[in-house]
Amino acid sequence: MIWNAFILALREIRRSVMRSVLTTLGIVIGVASVIAMVMLGDATTAYVTNSISKLGSNMIIIRPGQDRHGPGGDTTAKRFTQDDITAISREIGGLKGVAPVSSKGMQAVYGNQNYSTSIDGSNNDYFTVKDWTFESGRNFTAAELQGGKAVCIIGETIHKELFGDQNPLDASIRLGNFSCQVVGLLHSKGASMFGSDQDDLIVVPIRMFQRRISGNQDVSTIMLSAKNASGVETIKNSATSLMRERRHIRTGDEDDFNVRDLREVVQTLSSTTKMLTLLLGAVAAISLLVGGIGIMNIMLVSVTERTREIGIRLAIGALEREVLLQFLVEAVVLSSLGGIIGMILGVSVGVGINLFFDLPFVFNTSIVVIAFLFSTIVGIVFGYFPARKAARLNPIDALRHE
Numbered sequence: 001m002i003w004n005a006f007i008l009a010l011r012e013i014r015r016s017v018m019r020s021v022l023t024t025l026g027i028v029i030g031v032a033s034v035i036a037m038v039m040l041g042d043a044t045t046a047y048v049t050n051s052i053s054k055l056g057s058n059m060i061i062i063r064p065g066q067d068r069h070g071p072g073g074d075t076t077a078k079r080f081t082q083d084d085i086t087a088i089s090r091e092i093g094g095l096k097g098v099a100p101v102s103s104k105g106m107q108a109v110y111g112n113q114n115y116s117t118s119i120d121g122s123n124n125d126y127f128t129v130k131d132w133t134f135e136s137g138r139n140f141t142a143a144e145l146q147g148g149k150a151v152c153i154i155g156e157t158i159h160k161e162l163f164g165d166q167n168p169l170d171a172s173i174r175l176g177n178f179s180c181q182v183v184g185l186l187h188s189k190g191a192s193m194f195g196s197d198q199d200d201l202i203v204v205p206i207r208m209f210q211r212r213i214s215g216n217q218d219v220s221t222i223m224l225s226a227k228n229a230s231g232v233e234t235i236k237n238s239a240t241s242l243m244r245e246r247r248h249i250r251t252g253d254e255d256d257f258n259v260r261d262l263r264e265v266v267q268t269l270s271s272t273t274k275m276l277t278l279l280l281g282a283v284a285a286i287s288l289l290v291g292g293i294g295i296m297n298i299m300l301v302s303v304t305e306r307t308r309e310i311g312i313r314l315a316i317g318a319l320e321r322e323v324l325l326q327f328l329v330e331a332v333v334l335s336s337l338g339g340i341i342g343m344i345l346g347v348s349v350g351v352g353i354n355l356f357f358d359l360p361f362v363f364n365t366s367i368v369v370i371a372f373l374f375s376t377i378v379g380i381v382f383g384y385f386p387a388r389k390a391a392r393l394n395p396i397d398a399l400r401h402e
Contacts, residue, residue: 002329005322009330012302013337023298024338026291027378031342031371032349033284038367039350041277043359048273050360058096058226059129060236060261062243066254077256079218082206084246088222092238094231097125100206100219108202109174110162117158118201119175121209127153127186129225137169137184140205144183148207153184155199173202178212180204232261281367285374291338292378299331299386307393314395324391331383332376339375343368 013020064077085100102121107114120126124139137153144151152173159168172179180202189198210217224239226232240259249255303310310323347368354361 002325005326005329006333008326009333012330013333019298020334023294024291024334024341026287026294027335027338027375028291028342028345030285030288030291031339031375032346033287034281034371034374035343035346035368036349036353037280037284038277038364039347039362040353040359041273041280042362042364043350043354043357045273045277046360046362058229058232058261060224060226060232060239060259062222062224062239062257062259064220064257066256066258078247079220080222081217081219084243085219085222087242087246088224088239091242092224092235094227094235096225096227097128097223099123099125099129099223101126101221101223102206102209102214102219103221104209104213106175106213108158108162110171113162115158115161119209119213120201120203121206121213122203123206125225126203126223129223132189133187135185135187136167137182139184145205145207148205148211150178150180150208150212151183151205152180153186153203154182155186155201156188157197157199158202159185175202175204176213229263232263236261288374288378291375292335292382295331295334295379296382296386298334299327299383300389302330303327303386303390306390310390310393311395311397314393320391323393324387327387327390328380328383331387332379335375335379335383336372339372342375343372346371 062080064079066077080100082100085098089095089098099122104119105116106119108117123145126132127134127139134153135156140151140153143149152175154168154173162168162173163171168182168185171182173182174180186199186203192198204213206219224235226235236259240255243257243259244255247256313323314320347363351361353359
C-alpha cells in the first residue's frame with residue numbers, strides 16, 4: 001500500500017513539476033543553510049584550535065599582575081627574576097622547558113634595509129616551549145647564554161625583510177647601538193589566529209637582552225611547557241603556590257601574578273564559536289519551518305483541486321486511511337526530495353566557503369543526517385492536516401464538486 005502511495009505521489013509531482021520545485025525550495029534553502037552554517041562553525045572551531053596549538057603544546061604562561069589587567073598584565077606589578085626561573089626549574093617536576101622572556105620593540109638594520117620588529121630575550125627552552133624548529137643554523141651555546149654574547153636567532157619575516165634571498169647565517173645585524181650575529185633561522189609558523197605575524201621576531205640570549213637592551217634584571221614573562229597534557233593542571237597549581245611563596249603573598253590575599261594555560265584560551269574561544277554556530281543554525285532552521293508552511297499550503301490547494309478524484313476513490317471503496325496515506329506520502333516525498341537536494345547544496349556551499357576563507361574542511365555527518373530527518377519530519381507534520389482533510393471528505397459532496 002505504501003509503495004502504491006509512493007508511485008502515485010511521484011506521478012502527481014511529475015504532473016506539476018514547476019509547482020513541486022517551488023514547494024520544495026523552502027526546504028532546500030533551509031537544509032542547505034543549516035548544513036553550510038554548521039560546517040562553517042565547525043571549521044572555525046578547528047581553525048582556532050589549530051592556530052593556538054601552533055603557539056606551543058601544553059604551554060603555561062606566568063605574567064605579573066592580575067588577570068583583569070589584560071594580556072600584558074599589570075605594568076605596575078613586581079616583575080620576575082632569574083631566581084624565580086631557577087626555583088621553578090628546581091622545585092616543579094614534569095616540565096619539558098622553562099623559558100624567561102623579556103621583550104622590546106626595536107629597529108633592526110642590515111646594509112640598506114631596516115625593519116621595526118620585536119626583540120625577545122630568552123634561553124633555548126624558548127624554542128622547546130613554543131614547539132619551534134629551525135630552518136637552518138643552531139641554538140645558543142651555553143657560553144653565549146652565560147656570557148650574554150651578541151648573537152641572535154631570527155624569524156622568517158626578518159629574513160625576508162632584511163636579507164631577501166641571501167643566507168642570513170653568520171651575518172651581523174644592528175639592533176640599536178650594537179651589532180648582533182645571526183646564528184639561526186626559525187622555521188616559518190605564519191600568522192596566528194589573532195592576526196599577528198609569529199615569524200616577525202628576533203630572539204637573543206636573556207643576559208644579553210638585560211645588559212644591552214633593558215638595562216635591568218627583570219623578567220616580564222615566564223613560559224613553561226609540560227611533558228604531557230595530563231600534568232598541565234598540576235604544574236599550574238604548583239607554580240601558583242611557589243610564586244605566592246616567593247612573592248610573600250599572605251593567605252587570603254589576591255595574587256599579584258596570573259598563571260594561564262592555552263587550554264583555557266582554546267575552551268573559551270571554542271565555546272564562543274560553538275555558540276555562534278548554534279545561533280546561525282537556529283536562524284537557518286527557521287527557513288525549514290517556512291518551507292513546511294509552503295508544503296502545507298500547496299497540499300491544501302492540491303486537495304481542493306483533486307476533490308472530485310478523492311470522491312471517486314472513496315465511492316469505489318477506498319478507505320479513509322488510504323487517502324490519508326496517499327497525501328501524507330506525497331508531502332513527505334516533496335520534503336525528502338528537498339532535503340536531499342539541500343544536503344548536496346549545503347555541503348557544496350560549506351566546502352566553497354571553507355576554501356574561500358582557507359579554513360580546514362570538517363564534515364559533520366550528524367548535522368547532515370539531522371537536517372535531512374528534520375526535513376522529513378516537517379513533511380509529515382505539515383502534510384498531515386491537508387491529508388486528514390482529504391480523507392474526511394464526504395464522497396457525495398466530493399463527487400458534486402466542480
